Amino acid sequence: MNLTYKEMKTDWMEQLFLSNGENGQASFQEQMSEMIELISRTFQEATHPYIGKQPTVVQDEIATLFKFPNETQNFTNILQEIAEPILKNSLHVSHEKSIAHLHCPPLIPAIAAELMISSFNQSLDSWDQSTAATYVEQEMIKWLTQQFGYPSNSDGTFTTGGTQSNYTGLLLARDEFCHRKWGRDVKRDGLPPQFHKLRILCSEDAHFTVQKSAAQLGLGESAVIKVKVDENHRMSPIHLKKQLIDLKERELLPFALVGTCGTTDFGSIDPLVELATIAQEEELWFHVDAAYGGALILSESHIWKLEGITAADSITVDFHKLFYQPISCGAFLVKNSHSFRFLNHHADYLNPMEDEEEGIPNLVNKSIVTSRRFDAFKLFLSLKNVGISLFSEMIDATFYLAQETANYLSQQPNIKVENKNPELNTVIFRFEPQNPSGDVCKLNRKIQQEMLYESKAAIAKTSVDGRTYLKFTMLNPRTKIEHIYEIVEEIQTLGWKWRDHT
Structure with missing residues (x-):
């Protein structure tokens, strides 16, 4: 049978796209x-x-x-x-000895959800592109805001993660301040002449995206004021107050305070209750970066560490960390939905005013991006399949393992543990032999690299006070203390092997 060119191409097309056709x-x-x-x-x-x-x-x-x-x-x-x-x-990353970064093993239902998300390929910017998906995201946001203790007029949007969420929070904070102080509509008219006086406060250990956001918002990295941390790497309220006094004396304008709920290295949580009080007294937008620590809302043993987060004007939370979702999956939550007015732009082809008047939800009104994946479905399906109780057990198991690991490392010769009581589930330590003949920082870097290249384990390295340390990030509930014993034994072996060669 001889097929025409058009028939041949049509036959191939039927095999290349998922449809209701047999091929x-x-x-x-x-x-x-x-x-x-x-x-x-x-x-x-x-x-x-x-x-x-x-x-x-x-x-x-x-x-x-x-x-x-x-x-x-x-x-x-x-x-x-x-x-x-x-x-x-x-x-x-699902291997029990992959304990390097904030990089979680994904749940099987979440992986299955990815197949559905990609197959339907909906975009969450307008309702007519995402119909049912729009309402799933709205309900997931409602559930999340309730978990964090937010009021009924709160809102949020799913994001690619902490970077986008932190940027959105600081954008809203900047525009809210400019509107309140000068009646300036930054979205329409741009930054006011006094913009060079605007300042953001965060801890020394806050995520780098605070500075990155300040740069992208036209304020410059120098607009970020770093507040000293205590011995547990939490922001010092005393030093915060001193910084605020200093800013006022210099006639500068602090407008946002960023509290961290789970620093990248130590998992430290800033004193949120005290920070919330200071933010209220000073009329600062209080943003809490809980990209890491936000999963505490599902923890039974550690949820008390979130006290004070309800007072935040906005919250960052990631699900591709302790919620075991495939990258990328995060959310930005805001206490007052009216704050999203600073993002709202109307395009006739996408989210016309008539839709808003008729009550048709177009989620692009709440996001800094247009095309967006249906990532809310991953979290939805995971919670439905796994259940809250087992989620809680998995998260708490990693906290317990972290403390067990810190205890064990503290008993080992030539090991110095930096955080003997982990706030979440990271442990910072270094191999530090007595009377070392070489550079201990280079030695620890060598250990981390050799662990990976010899296929022993994936662990991380970081810097504390200018010195190289090793880091375990235990997000995997399948990792057991026996795996830690084996990894530490390999570290000791490599430490002595390379002790005199660095």
Whole structure:
């Protein structure tokens, strides 16, 4: 049978797109099955968190893949081609000994949700592009605001994570202040002449995105005033008050206070109750960056550490950390929904005024981005499948393991633990032999690298007071103390091996 060019192309198209057609359905199920089989086999064969290859080796292997054919290739052959350079060379964050960064193992229902999200490919900017998805996100935001103790007129939006959420909070804070103090509509008229006097306060250990946001908001990184922290790496209210007095004496204008609920390294939580009081007295927008620590709302043993967060004007929370969601998935919450007016722009083709008058929700009105994935579905499906009680147990298990680990490390020779009572689930320490003959900072860096390249474990390194430390970030509820024993034994071995060679 001779097919015309048009018929041949149409036949191929039917196999390339998921639809209600027989060819599309068959192709979708076949390719999904093959991909699932390859992923499962890769996980089965992964006995270590990383295969151990050096960066340049992986780079060269990836480079060999970048030859795109003119003609359609067999999907099975493509999977065979990428299995080694891409899948096997990947970091397995679900491995029990992958304890480096704030990078969680994703839940299976969340992975399944990703398939649905990608298959329907809805965009959460306008209702007519996301129909049911719009209402799922709205209900998830309502549930989240209730968990954080926010009032009924609060609101929020899903984001890509802490960077976007922190930026949004500081943008609203800036525009709210300019409107209140000078009657200035920054969205319409731009920054006022006095903008160079605006200041943001946060702790020395706050996330770098506070400074990044200040730069992007036109204020400059120097607009961020760093407040000293105490011995537990929490913001000092005493020093905060001193900074505020100093700013007033210099006729500068503080407008936002950022409290951190879970610093990246130590997991430290600023004294939120005291900060909330100061923010109220000084008429500062109080933003709480709980990207890491926000999961405490589901903890039974540590939820008390969130006391004071209800007073925040806005909150950042990430779900691709302790909520076990695939990247990216976060939310920005605001106590007063009216604050979103500073983001609202109308486009006739997208979110016309008539929709607002008729009560049709277009979620682009609450976001700094336009096209947005249906990430709320991942969290929704996970909570429905796993249940609140088991979520709580998983999160609390990681806190318990962190304390166990800190206790164990404190008993080991040549190990110095920086936070013996972890606030969340990170432990900072270093290998510090007596009478070292080399550079201890270089030694610890070498240990971290060799652990990865020898396929022993994925651990992190960081800097404390200018010195290199090692870090365990224990987000995986499947990691047990026995895994920690094995990792520490390897650290001791490598420490002595490289002691005289750094």
